[in-house]
Amino acid sequence: MTPNLTLYIALGFYAAGTVMALVSLFTREMRTQHLGLGLMIAGWLSHTFWIGTICVRTGHPPLTNLPEAASFIAWTVFLAEMVLFFRYRVHAASFFVYPLVLMLLTVTAVVREPFAQMDPALRSGLFTTHVFLSTVGVAALLVGLAFTALAFVQDRALKSKQRGPLWEWIPSLDVCRTIGYHTLAVGFSIYTLGILAGILWSYRTTAELIDLRVKQIGGVVAWVLFAMLLQSFISGAYRARRTVVISACAFVAILIAMLGIHHV
Amino acid sequence: MSNALLLVGLNHRSAPVDVRERLNVSEEQQEGTLAEVKSLPGIDGAAMLSTCNRVETIVSATSEDVIESIVNWMSARGGVGRADLEKHLYILRYEDVMKHLFRVASGLDSMVMGEPQIGGQVRAAFLSAQRCQALDGMLERLFEETMRVAKKVRTETGIGEHAVSVPYAAVELARKIFGELRGLQALLLGAGEMSELTAEHLNTAGLKQIFVANRSHERAQQLAERFHGQAVTFEEIEPHLATCDIVIASTAAPHFVIEPAHVDRALHARKMRTLFLIDLSVPRNINPAIASIEGAYLYNIDDLQQVADANRELRSQKAEQAEMIVAREVDNFRRRLVTQDAVPTIVELQQALESIRSGELEKCLRRLGPITADQREAIEMLTTQMVNKILHYPILRLKDSNAEPHERESLRQTIRKIFGLR
Numbered sequence: 125m126t127p128n129l130t131l132y133i134a135l136g137f138y139a140a141g142t143v144m145a146l147v148s149l150f151t152r153e154m155r156t157q158h159l160g161l162g163l164m165i166a167g168w169l170s171h172t173f174w175i176g177t178i179c180v181r182t183g184h185p186p187l188t189n190l191p192e193a194a195s196f197i198a199w200t201v202f203l204a205e206m207v208l209f210f211r212y213r214v215h216a217a218s219f220f221v222y223p224l225v226l227m228l229l230t231v232t233a234v235v236r237e238p239f240a241q242m243d244p245a246l247r248s249g250l251f252t253t254h255v256f257l258s259t260v261g262v263a264a265l266l267v268g269l270a271f272t273a274l275a276f277v278q279d280r281a282l283k284s285k286q287r288g289p290l291w292e293w294i295p296s297l298d299v300c301r302t303i304g305y306h307t308l309a310v311g312f313s314i315y316t317l318g319i320l321a322g323i324l325w326s327y328r329t330t331a332e333l334i335d336l337r338v339k340q341i342g343g344v345v346a347w348v349l350f351a352m353l354l355q356s357f358i359s360g361a362y363r364a365r366r367t368v369v370i371s372a373c374a375f376v377a378i379l380i381a382m383l384g385i386h387h388v
Numbered sequence: 389m390s391n392a393l394l395l396v397g398l399n400h401r402s403a404p405v406d407v408r409e410r411l412n413v414s415e416e417q418q419e420g421t422l423a424e425v426k427s428l429p430g431i432d433g434a435a436m437l438s439t440c441n442r443v444e445t446i447v448s449a450t451s452e453d454v455i456e457s458i459v460n461w462m463s464a465r466g467g468v469g470r471a472d473l474e475k476h477l478y479i480l481r482y483e484d485v486m487k488h489l490f491r492v493a494s495g496l497d498s499m500v501m502g503e504p505q506i507g508g509q510v511r512a513a514f515l516s517a518q519r520c521q522a523l524d525g526m527l528e529r530l531f532e533e534t535m536r537v538a539k540k541v542r543t544e545t546g547i548g549e550h551a552v553s554v555p556y557a558a559v560e561l562a563r564k565i566f567g568e569l570r571g572l573q574a575l576l577l578g579a580g581e582m583s584e585l586t587a588e589h590l591n592t593a594g595l596k597q598i599f600v601a602n603r604s605h606e607r608a609q610q611l612a613e614r615f616h617g618q619a620v621t622f623e624e625i626e627p628h629l630a631t632c633d634i635v636i637a638s639t640a641a642p643h644f645v646i647e648p649a650h651v652d653r654a655l656h657a658r659k660m661r662t663l664f665l666i667d668l669s670v671p672r673n674i675n676p677a678i679a680s681i682e683g684a685y686l687y688n689i690d691d692l693q694q695v696a697d698a699n700r701e702l703r704s705q706k707a708e709q710a711e712m713i714v715a716r717e718v719d720n721f722r723r724r725l726v727t728q729d730a731v732p733t734i735v736e737l738q739q740a741l742e743s744i745r746s747g748e749l750e751k752c753l754r755r756l757g758p759i760t761a762d763q764r765e766a767i768e769m770l771t772t773q774m775v776n777k778i779l780h781y782p783i784l785r786l787k788d789s790n791a792e793p794h795e796r797e798s799l800r801q802t803i804r805k806i807f808g809l810r
């Protein structure tokens with residue numbers, strides 16, 4: 125992939141937006157936080173333009189290799205963050221989501237791979253469904269993880285009666301829990317459908333249900349961990365430290381699954 | 389044309405309550421009072437800001453000479469001797485009036501730093517003066533700007549967002565836990581003054597139902613009626629722990645009324661839905677061991693006081709940010725006012741000189757006879773540039789925002805005289 129100008133512009137805006145958000149954490153200035161959001165939105169628009177360019181050049185969505193998938197996940201994560209921000213005004217999510225988006229797009233810019241024209245043999249609806257659902261599912265799960273982290277931080281602050289630097293920026297515990305639970309539930313459902321579509325496609329093309337490579341193992345481990353996380357929300361045990369460990373492991377597993385993506 | 393923007397007033401820092409109450413202007417008295425101020429000679433516009441903490445008369449006038457008559461009028465109105473009144477009064481001029489009003493509306497001059505009610509009171513004073521047609525252009529712009537700045541300060545600093553009293557700190561914490569309080573249920577144990585106040589604030593925030601348990605069932609019923617709630621006996625406490633989201637304890641019992649086992653069972657019945665317990669009693673009524681149970685948040689009176697103190701400290705920090713915004717906005721507003729005031733004179737000046745230039749040019753061209761278009765353009769350019777150069781310094785001086793208002797007015801009059809403007 126040859127990263128072009130709009131990708132670098134998007135990366136620049138994301139970097140500036142992330143820095144602004146982190147600065148607002150210390151200065152406690154709403155204006156700085158809003159400036160950060162504005163820069164991130166500018167980056168996202170440029171990012172959208174870049175994705176559109178790839179679609180035009182390759183004739184399909186940019187989902188065929190690691191840089192493209194990372195970029196699309198970053199794009200979807202920020203879209204979800206924007207929707208949630210305008211609905212719930214959760215400023216604190218920016219401290220988790222912006223760096224994540226920046227990190228994912230940095231992967232896209234750093235890992236240079238040529239624009240992948242999809243193998244005609246892979247141009248099946250099932251494959252596209254698998255890749256699309258898995259990517260969107262992962263994006264929703266990452267947003268869910270960010271809100272789970274916020275709920276945990278808020279719970280600890282309330283329990284210890286010590287306000288951390290995030291206290292002012294985090295909404296109520298119930299809002300964090302509700303958004304965390306809903307995004308995890310939606311993300312998990314979509315991700316599950318994506319995995320099922322992948323298994324079906326694998327079976328149709330290779331007559332095997334699953335191919336035990338890093339990508340697949342990481343994906344399945346992440347699925348199990350997210351199922352456990354979801355269960356802890358349902359049972360009310362999301363406040364326990366165990367949830368943080370599961371969340372961290374799920375995040376790592378998702379990253380491993382993503383890093384395992386090569387040309388298909 | 390108003391040359392002076394003045395504020396004569398007193399507040400909780402400069403005057404005791406017995407002086408403030410004598411000068412206080414009630415809502416019904418606003419119209420008559422404003423008419424009286426406006427009728428004083430030399431006053432173009434007037435507004436009154438009267439709250440329990442301050443009484444201030446804000447006027448735009450032809451000169452500062454009106455201060456005397458305003459002080460006399462206030463002295464007569466309040467029945468306070470002039471010498472006595474002067475000890476408590478502050479008199480502000482032009483830029484200081486802007487700064488003062490911006491600070492007042494933002495809550496920076498309030499007894500409780502950042503309190504939000506004052507913003508509404510300034511707005512009410514503006515609307516009242518507007519209704520009575522007591523405002524001139526200058527005051528109208530000043531009040532509009534004041535409300536814009538106050539909103540900006542509150543939005544950008546969040547200075548009024550944090551509770552600085554124990555009951556409000558409890559409400560703030562409840563909001564941090566549950567978000568929206570509408571639809572939640574609370575259980576009030578005992579009928580201490582602080583717990584009543586806390587329950588009242590929570591109730592105002594939209595609780596669905598309040599249950600009251602007290603040693604005297606009659607008192608419990610009285611309280612329950614007040615909150616449109618329900619009185620329960622002490623034996624019914626445990627089942628209510630399972631259905632209520634907030635528990636406020638303030639009984640005189642010398643022992644724990646709620647134990648960890650009660651909360652454990654309640655949380656199990658609530659399917660781990662969060663429970664917020666507020667213990668306002670001394671000796672404590674809720675076993676502190678409950679604080680370690682997941683899903684239960686326990687705050688005692690000291691914890692809430694610490695929250696209120698921390699918020700007070702936070703407001704002070706935010707006040708520094710707010711002061712910077714106010715200073716910046718005063719400067720911007722002053723510059724805008726100066727430019728706006730200078731515009732009519734500048735326009736007239738430009739028109740007068742342009743009229744001279746074009747008239748003289750025509751005469752000259754008639755004498756010259758036929759010339760080419762290029763030559764005409766060159767002459768046009770020459771004369772236009774001459775006029776622009778002549779006007780450059782007068783316009784610059786007219787727009788000089790650093791000059792005192794009376795200096796600017798004097799300059800304006802001088803320029804008008806020199807150039808023969810009406």
